[in-house]
Amino acid sequence: MRSEVLDLLISWVVLSFSFAVFMSSSLERLPLSIAYSSVGVGSAFILHELAHRQVAKAYDLEARYRAWYLGLLVTLAIALINAAVKLPILFAAPGAVVIYGYWGHVNPIAELRVAESGPLTNIAVGVATWVILLAIPPTPILTDMLYYVMRINSWIAFFNLLPLPPLDGFKILKRSPIEWVLMFIVSLVVMRLAI
Template sequence: MDDSTRSAAGGPPGVRLGRVLGIPVHVSLSWLVLAALITFRYGEVVQGNLPELAVPAAYAVGFGFVLCLMVSVFLHELGHAVTSRLHGIGVRAISLEMLGGFTEMERESPTPRVELAVSLVGPAVSAVLGLAGWGVLLVVPPGSVAHELAFQITASNLIVAVFNVLPGLPLDGGRALRALIWAATGDRYLGTRLAGYAGRVVAAATLLGCLWLYVRSPGGAGGFIVVIVGAVLAVFLWAGAGQAIRGGRLAARFDLVHAGRLARPALQVPSGTPLAEVGRRVAETGAGAVVVLDGGGTPVALVSEHAAAAVPAERAPWVTVDTVARTLVPHLVLPAALAREDVMRAVQTHPASEYLVVDGPVGARPAAAHIVGVLVADDLANLLDPKRTIR
């Protein structure tokens, strides 16, 4: 249905429809497939409800319903986007998908109050659209095309509004639950995890509810379609809830990402030092990493822990430290104050096994006196995923 905090690093897939209020709007290929199915399936329903209509006209009404549904989903997401902007949160894009849509925001909500406002405005928009459709139903004659469309728009928007406020991620109601738990405990990530578990309950209840309706109904193709749709929706919700639980666990550890605090104490050795001598000095000092200096005392390379470990002990006296070191280049030097997403961005942009961490200006040739230590990529990975196996 809706997950307003999703991120698409490569941009949302599908067809770009244009911009609204400067926000790119995309429609996924899955939505186009669903649109075709709805057009033909609903066209058959219209033929049964309005037998006086010609077959092409019935399918045209079905296509009109698809367009109205698309506009409804878009307005739901636009409500999220506008509210986010009002609270200073940028919006990258709005995407319409088979099971609804999502608004890609530039960052998380800064407070529980903002999170609650952004999450509830979408269902509120859908509820207003549903009530507006109900108002149209009161004035248009029954048995007309307008009455048929108004009924479907009313029903679909009210169902979306009610379903989306169910308290479980990835639904809007799950975001609202997260905001309330966050406000009560001061822990955003606890709210994310608990709302994710609630989302799994909603997913299971959705599937069981559809099966119950199928058993209670006379059956047939229509009832079977309800079960299939319910199963697809339940799988989507279960997957989204699981992603929220994992994301909450990861994000809680994400606050611990800080270059200076993660840096290992580094032993500084001159270029040309035998590896055996380096090993002896590491054992004496308890250093966790090794930095190679040139004749002027400037850091020029970082020893690879894995490469050094691969050298047989009997060869260590004859192998210099430079052989197992990587030349220090500017993007391997990180300021000690770098934290959270800035650390992750630096590591993802320039992957390496070790990074030099300094407390002074980050330049092409940092001074040895400014060395804080060495950030080892494996340490960062283990912090974020303690169950990770290093190969």
């Protein structure tokens, strides 16, 4: 049986590198960008997936993160191409929390709440980071790192709320269109704040 911790760790490393390449202004700044991106991806991806898992467990569902290694390979390949020719493309398909209900059934309300938990976590972290940025005096390293945290969280929230299967947005829209519209609008506002 594959280790959930190992799957999360490998996904975190690949996503951190991919976001760093995408967000870095130059190859000279790439090492610093990797450090900032690791914090940003840790706060965005890891917390997003753990939120899904914990909410699923609160509904008595079996849940664990599973990396999608083909998706991670494509993510890494696009990041390497991006590093060479600086394309404005970011691709991220690391995996997902897989949930199982008893007898194969997942309650529709549980499915909705599990789907909402990841993007809501990213929105909350993005807003909290924005408040921190407003409250502290700017310092180059801390400010840059917090902007990475805010941007990565806002991007992951927005992307996951797209109403396309198998993304969270599709599941939310299917169960509660009003909640999806509200969450999508808030994710756009947080993305705008992160620019």
